[in-house]
Amino acid sequence: SQQGEEDPQALSIQEGENATMNCSYKTSINNLQWYRQNSGRGLVHLILIRSNEREKHSGRLRVTLDTSKKSSSLLITASRAADTASYFCAMTPNTGTASKLTFGTGTRLQVTL
Amino acid sequence: DAGVIQSPRHEVTEMGQEVTLRCKPISGHDYLFWYRQTMMRGLELLIYFNNNVPIDDSGMPEDRFSAKMPNASFSTLKIQPSEPRDSAVYFCASRSSKTVLYEQYFGPGTRLTVT
Numbered sequence: 633s634q635q636g637e638e639d640p641q642a643l644s645i646q647e648g649e650n651a652t653m654n655c656s657y658k659t660s661i662n663n664l665q666w667y668r669q670n671s672g673r674g675l676v677h678l679i680l681i682r683s684n685e686r687e688k689h690s691g692r693l694r695v696t697l698d699t700s701k702k703s704s705s706l707l708i709t710a711s712r713a714a715d716t717a718s719y720f721c722a723m724t725p726n727t728g729t730a731s732k733l734t735f736g737t738g739t740r741l742q743v744t745l
Numbered sequence: 746d747a748g749v750i751q752s753p754r755h756e757v758t759e760m761g762q763e764v765t766l767r768c769k770p771i772s773g774h775d776y777l778f779w780y781r782q783t784m785m786r787g788l789e790l791l792i793y794f795n796n797n798v799p800i801d802d803s804g805m806p807e808d809r810f811s812a813k814m815p816n817a818s819f820s821t822l823k824i825q826p827s828e829p830r831d832s833a834v835y836f837c838a839s840r841s842s843k844t845v846l847y848e849q850y851f852g853p854g855t856r857l858t859v860t
Contacts, residue, residue: 635787663847674749674836674851675788720788724847731776731840732801733849735788 636721636736644742651708653739655721656701662724664697665733666706669718678706678719683726711743749852751837757858763825766855769818770839778838778849779812779822788836794820795842827859 636657645651655664663682667675681688681697681704688695694707708715721736750769758764770777778793792802797814805812809828814820824831834856838849 665848667851672854674853675838675849676851677848680846680848731793731795731847732790733778733847734790737787 635734636723638719638721638736638739640739641737642740642742644744645711647711647713647743647745649711651711651715651741651743653706653719653741655704655706655736657704657721657723657736658702660726661699662726664695664704665722665724666693666695666704667720667722667735669720669738671717675720708741711741713743713745715741716743717741749837749839749850751835751852751855753855754853755856755858757860758827759860760828761826762859763823764827764831764857764859766822766835766837766857768820768822768837768852770820770837771841771850772818773843774839774841774850775817776840776842776849777814777820778840779820780836780838781833782836782854783833791822824857827857829859832857832859 636655639654665680666678669675679690679695681695692709697704718738718740720738722733752767775796779791780788782788791804792812794814812822834854836851836854838851840849
């Protein structure tokens with residue numbers, strides 16, 4: 633099954649800096665979502681971008697999607713210590729069921745004071 | 746709403762024992778998903794249900810794994826017999842088809858350790 637590859641695997645920044653995470657995938661998608669997972673917890677949905685959208689904003693989050701390159705990026709601006717978590721992209725395929733999500737490998741973000 | 750509820754939160758069992766994980770989805774959600782997360786394989790979809798009917802179980806690793814959804818508010822994932830390689834965190838998630846978004850709501854997970 634398709635899986636997203638995320639880059640970098642781990643990222644350490646200082647509070648106030650911006651964090652950028654990238655996701656690449658292999659086949660055509662209907663939409664791409666980003667989720668956050670705090671240590672020992674379940675995943676929490678952050679933002680969704682549809683295949684016909686190029687950029688989307690939500691608070692301090694900015695997501696871009698380039699379907700020609702099969703890639704997406706998540707930018708967190710003015711990071712806070714509370715942003716420390718793992719971040720996953722998740723793809724909904726353009727064929728078959730629209731319910732099935734395939735998750736990427738994740739980026740572990742550490743924000744230090 | 747209480748969110749997706751999973752029990753137990755932690756389970757330690759010996760190889761060969763039967764393990765049953767439980768999930769209560771968010772009320773009104775008609776899709777339910779079971780995932781497994783490990784360091785080696787990441788987050789994998791095991792099976793999902795729509796209106797209590799299993800739709801895709803292609804991710805279930807082998808016959809030792811089975812899942813049921815007897816009603817809209819309850820699902821189980823059973824492993825019999827369990828093996829050490831089944832050690833992982835198992836997540837249940839649900840979503841509603843009535844919204845235009847595809848976002849899934851995850852439970853806190855069950856950390857399973859098989860010794």
